[in-house]
Amino acid sequence: MKVQLLPSTFDGQGHATLEQRLTCYLIDDCVAIDAGSLAIALTAEQRGAVRDIIVTHPHMDHIASLPIFIDDLYSTLEEPVRVHATAEVIALLERDVFNWNVYPRFSELKNEFGPVMKYVPIPEGKEFKLAHLTVIALPVNHIVPTVGLIISDGKSTVAFSSDTAETEEFWEAVNRTPRIDALLIEASFPNSMTELAEVSRHFTPASLGQELKKLDHNGMDILAVHLKPAYRDLIIEQLDALNLPNLNVMEPGRTYSW
Secondary structure (H helix, E strand, O other): OEEEEOOOOEOOOOOEOOOOOOOOEEEOOOEEEOOOOHHHHOOHHHHHHOOEEEOOOOOHHHHOOHHHHHHHHHHHOOOOEEEEEOHHHHHHHHHHOOOOOOOOOHHHOEEOOEEOEEEEEOOOOOOEEEOOEEEEEEEOOOOOOOEEEEEEOOOOEEEEOOOOOOOOHHHHHHHHOOOOOEEEEEOOOOHHHHHHHHHHOOOOHHHHHHHHHHOOOOOOEEEEEOOOHHHHHHHHHHHHOOOOOOEEEOOOOOEEEO
16 A cells, blocks of 8 residues: 655745645545645646545645645546545535535536536444545544544555544554554644643644553554644654654655555
């Protein structure tokens, strides 16, 4: 499985910068998890291939360019962009984004080929198929309805925590999975901002270190994501101080393979 954290920003030469302001992962160049930077970071080939997007929750940094992605492709879509999310998240997207005020309700519109957007409700805690992947969505502990994901292509399996604080069901499912090749887990704020992290339901390096004690698997790659750009260097320093094997910070723009 190939996984790329799509960049949020680029330098003057078109190279990805390390700051992560928007969240969007690309799997095998064809399936997206969240859509923060989807419309600004894909290659032309990827743009032509991505038609399935899982939305873990409706916070702006995870959905910012979803409407623009569909808008850009509107006239050329020969099949709808399929937005996979829980029923709760779909209702929030319809109420708060695709509401004819913020953006058109694309689920009601068609081009010459047919519908341009389709919602696909996903279950929580039950395995489902999406493209060539098998996915399980688990509720996690965030300020809005949010799911973490366990995704397999039949050869490798990657777990994505999405945005969360201390949680249980996600870890129970991860620990039940015979093999996990990589865990992508958030670390949003430095240790000095514990109160804000708790209120907004995010991890600091210290609370992440405690949470990872719930993990039964050994030897997997653990990649920290969702580092707030203003505190990135400090968060990395504090993550390094945990001295946890295989824990690194995920680099935007780099393709990881498992």
